[in-house]
Structures are given as structure tokens and as C-alpha cells.
Amino acid sequence: MTENHSFKNDKNIPNHTIHRLSICNRCLELFIETEQGKTKKTISSTEISKITGINANQIRKDLAYFGEFGKRGIGYPIRDLHGTLKAILGSSRKWDIVLVGAGNLGKALVSYKGFQKRGFTIKGVFDNSRLKIGKRINGIEIYDIHSLRSFVKTNEIKVGIIAVPLKSAQKVANDMVAGGIKSILNFAPVTIKYPKGVKVNTIDISIELERLIYFLTANSKNSS
């Protein structure tokens, strides 16, 4: 069932729009599986606002960048909207990815179920430890880090995840880019340098905690 969910994409899409649409997509997905969602045919921006926490005006605006998907006075057809969002976000396609680092975090990521759901398949896990190379986690073989570059190239992989200690993160990123990877999700707490045409998204867990902490301390001073 390959449906056609076409959308335009001329304008300059604001940075945050994609993030919000991703959240809408996720919430819609969950909503469709509820009792209510099974029977409901359309959903309004106000209702989407309620389940996502995103301002309704903004939802309409974000969607409008890609086309007109709703009916005035009615709302958006739920299932169609979900299909469109998936198409916009590229999660209707399948994406092969590589994961570097078979430590605790790497293992957790390999067994993370959310990936399959959104069309991501881990094609190979890489590590530099003799003790790990050749073994398997979750059925996926751990390869020697030295073969990363050629593996990426021959399999034409465009997406990579870095889950190694900070000292080796930049080196891994370089290898990924050399092999042709364009999108990197980095969990190492370093600022990665990369050429134009490549995008790196760093998730630093400590930094995320620090942001929360700042809020705590700031609030204890001037409780707003």
C-alpha cells in the first residue's frame, strides 16, 4: 500500500518546523491507536495542539509550508495527515544506518525499538575493541572500526550514529564523512568539526541535564 502523499517544498522552512512536525507525527501515531483515534476521521489544529502542547496557529503555519492538507470548518483528515507527515519527514522511506561504539550506550541503541518503527535499520555496528569485534548484539555483527569507511561507501550509507568516548569521536566522524555519510547523530560530548554538506546533531546528556539544573537554581532565586 504505497499511497501518494505529495507536498511542495519551495520555501525556506524554519528550523524548528521540522522538529514540531516530528512531534505532531509521533503524537498522531499514538492517537490513531487509541479508542478515540480509531473512529475519529478528522482532527483540528486545536485538538493537535492539545495532544502535542504546540500552539495551534503554529501547527497550521508549519503545515502550510508544505501544502493545504485541511478543510476549512472541518479540520485535517487524520490518516492522510499522518501519511503526509511521514512523507515530509522522510520516515516513509527506509534508511540504513551505521552505529559506531559497542559500549553501554551503543548496546542500548541497537536494541532500541523506536528505530524500526521509523524506518531506520542498523546495518552494522563498529568498535575498536578486539574483545567485541566479531561478536553480535541483537543479531547485528560488530565489525572492526577500520572497515567503517569502506563499509559505508560500498553500502552507500548516509546516516551514522556516534556512541564512542569523546577522544575518538572526531576521528570516527571523519571516517564517516570520508565514506560518504551526510547525517551524523553524535552522543559524544564534543563539538564535532565537519565540512559543508554534512549535518551533525549532538546530543550531550550532561548538557541537557545542566539546562534543567539552571532552571532549578534560577527559580530558587526569583521564583517566577
Added chain:
Amino acid sequence: MTENHSFKNDKNIPNHTIHRLSICNRCLELFIETEQGKTKKTISSTEISKITGINANQIRKDLAYFGEFGKRGIGYPIRDLHGTLKAILGSSRKWDIVLVGAGNLGKALVSYKGFQKRGFTIKGVFDNSRLKIGKRINGIEIYDIHSLRSFVKTNEIKVGIIAVPLKSAQKVANDMVAGGIKSILNFAPVTIKYPKGVKVNTIDISIELERLIYFLTANSKNSS
């Protein structure tokens, strides 16, 4: 060696400022440990810009919200600046946290070394599985999820991490808030509802990947 790194905090601090200062803090920390960093006494905003990738004007502006830490014509005294940043970000204090969910991700987080470095101590891990309760990961005992609320209350814990499947995430968040937790880092792919005065930061790994993917697909159309 409890130094005094005072700073003012009257103004309304932009949202992104804290995130950027966190990155500066991390990069400065790494820089101090390099050969160059060991001897260097001061650092300019341009130099910080180079190691962080953040615009130099912005770095100066971000710092200016909290005080005057540099000398015109000279730059910022490296070690002092680092101390000030730690004080601003609250990472010079110790923070006790609880972690809920002893699955793969939970295990990875418990053994994550970055926490200690930034003053976070996991006081307890909680799970609902009979098989896990009573066992230990990394020396930290796994408690029954039912004791979460009272544990948080008696230990006056303000920070919690959610690493459970999406179906139980909201319930866990409610218990945390009921116990007095103010800051929650949530790894479950759901939008958590929470009362005023509490802050929740959700890290959804799939969504982060989707953002990268959008960039890939958008680029293949109009390669800008």
C-alpha cells in the same frame, strides 16, 4: 578550594544562552587539559568561537548577561571563566538524581561517566520488574517503582531521569512530581504533561534522527 565566582542574574536570560554557555563550559574544560591550555592564561571570544563553533559576538553577549568577566584588549582569564561558568550553570554544586527504568538505556545511563564529572549522583534506580528489583547496576541498587515517590520526598531529590517505555512514562512523571521533583529529563517518546513550576526536557532519539533525515531529503532536492 571553594572559590568565589559571583555573577549577577537579574535580566531575562534567553533560552539558548544557557545551552551555549554549557557548550562553552564543556569546550573550555577540554581545552584546559590540552598542552596549549595548560600554559595559556587568557582566551579571547574569537578563540572560544573557534573551539565551540559559536559566534564570538554571541559569546560575549551571553557572558554579559551575568557580568563582566573579561579585560578589554586582553580576553578572559581561562580558569576564572571556567569557574564562573560552572557557578552559573549550577554544576559547581552536587545534584542527587533518580533514574527510573533499568532497561538497556537505564543501564547505559547508570554507567555514564559524564554525570559524576558534572556533579550528578544517581541516588537510586527504580523499575517495576520483579526480576530486576533488589539487584544492582554499577553498585547502585534497583528499587521497586512503588517506593519512588517516598524515596524522592525523603531524600529531597529535585532531578529525575525517565528511561521507561512510553506507556509508563506519564505515570512515572506524575510520581516524580508528586514526590517533589522539579526537573525531568525524559527519554520516552511521548509528550509529558506536567504542572507549572516543573520543567521537562524530552530527548527523543528517533525525532533527532528524523531532523537529520529531513535535511538529507531536502538537500537531495534543492542542493543548497
Added chain:
DNA sequence: TAGATTGTTAATCGATTAACAATC
């Protein structure tokens, strides 16, 4: 027709970048 809700324009708000006087 009346009520609801979209798509879009206008108004507001906030964040980033540029520029420069102050000063080491």
C-alpha cells in the same frame, strides 16, 4: 444560515549579527 476551522497576512516578540566606543 450559523458555527467551526482553515490558510494566510499582519503584529509582536525574541534572538542573532554587526558595529563601535571604551579600555587594556
Added chain:
DNA sequence: TAGATTGTTAATCGATTAACAATC
């Protein structure tokens, strides 16, 4: 004094919110 670099103001840019005509 000349060069460097801060702290801060002004200019620009972008994102969010409000408002409303179009229309189901």
C-alpha cells in the same frame, strides 16, 4: 601610541502569536 578585544548599543533577521477573510 597602536593593536587587540571587551561590553554594549543598534540593525537585522527569524520565529511566534494574533487576527481574520475564506470556506466547509
